[in-house]
Amino acid sequence: MYNEIDITKIDTAQEPPLAEPERQYYFMAKCREWTDAFAKEHGRRPQACVVNMGCQMNARDSEKLTGILEEVGYETVSDEHADFVIYNTCTVRDNANQKVYGRLGFLHSLKKKNPGMRIALCGCMMQEPSVVEKLKKSYRFVNLIFGTHNIYKFAELLFCSLESEEMVIDIWKDTDKIVEDLPAERKYFFKSGVNIMFGCNNFCSYCIVPYVRGRERSRKPQDILREIEKLAADGVVEIMLLGQNVNSYGKNLEMPVTFAELLREAAKIDGIQRIRFMTSHPKDLSDELIQAMKELPKVCHHMHLPLQSGSSRLLKIMNRRYTKEQYLRLVEKLREAIPDISLTTDIIVGFPGETEEDFQETLDVVRKVRYDSAFTFIYSKRTGTPAAAMENQVPEDVVKERFDRLLKEVQAISKETSSRFEGQTVPVLVEQINEQDPDLVTGRLGNNLLVHFPGTEELIGKIVNVTLTESKGFYYLGELEGN
């Protein structure tokens, strides 16, 4: 049972309520009747597999899909040989779309062996009309398709799909709706993402997100804080506040609240020991936020601050609304206020019209900022974005050569910068048994760097002091303090 609503007590003979989330709990009860009947007939619970693709916001949405599937009586598994498989898709780059079409072929082969199997698709890729047309035409074996704006309706749509042999499609162009208090099944017992807002109003000229995630809408602070209190009561020690651009949190609220104010309130919640957030847009990074990061010990000293390009000329065409100089000034302010801060970023290579001079500007910022790490991307044309229609697309070989140069520069610098904590004893959140060596555990420093050190399973979820004995470039080896 989740929250206050016990689905076993819902009278499904009645009409479904209109109010949310009660309506969705009504349909969870309906779906439960279906899974109970399945269990009676097959002598086992039906199995469901949720496959998350894309960003941390998608990952949090996938935890909600998993929570609803478990609430209605599915056994969730990680193998796609299941009775119900749902892909929570991403569309930020074209190869994400191609990956989905490829995987659908495999799912179709599974469905041929298990005709009762149901396949569902949701997430950002489904918000592209051309994609839905293609699925309707060439992937008729898909049972359910819905988008990013009505993910809260999953239980209702699942019931429709269970009751029908037709393909069920429900895609909304946009929404101002936020539905709270739906089940969610966290991937980690000790940490959790917390969506604070949805959508983006920035329309960077290369980005498809505003077209698939809609306009910015912030959750009410009291709903966010209530969720964090529940997570803390449930043993969570670290939260990641999530939004496409958390720095513009609260602007659409009746009573606007700034992101810095929300951080201060979240930091007051007992049990939460660490607070992270992403993603920050440089144009909205306020002195108030920097001050809050400086003053609040629970806020991790890590800032992911996408640069995209170091050329002010390109930044203008990208519609990023800051210049190279303004970006560097922000970094200066961050380092003055929080000297040990870890800075990471996103950089695009090969944006239409990018010249060698522009690229040199990017390299110049990389050398000046000295990031602990950087996600580097080759520009991907996204149909429907202004950049996709731009004339001077950069030749592939030129882009590839620049990409290799950038990667070399970024990696050389982060190897040096990431080793600056060697010899220190620092608090580490232990996250898992090391994948390569079962005698080691892997933990994360406040600044997001990883350390592997001798330890056992019961340390997982705890924040312990670890001496960083050796830097290995992008991670550390260490010793539990006192060992």
Ligand code: SF4
């Ligand atoms: S800020 Fe720009 S890059 Fe980020 S999601 Fe919004 S439009 Fe895309």
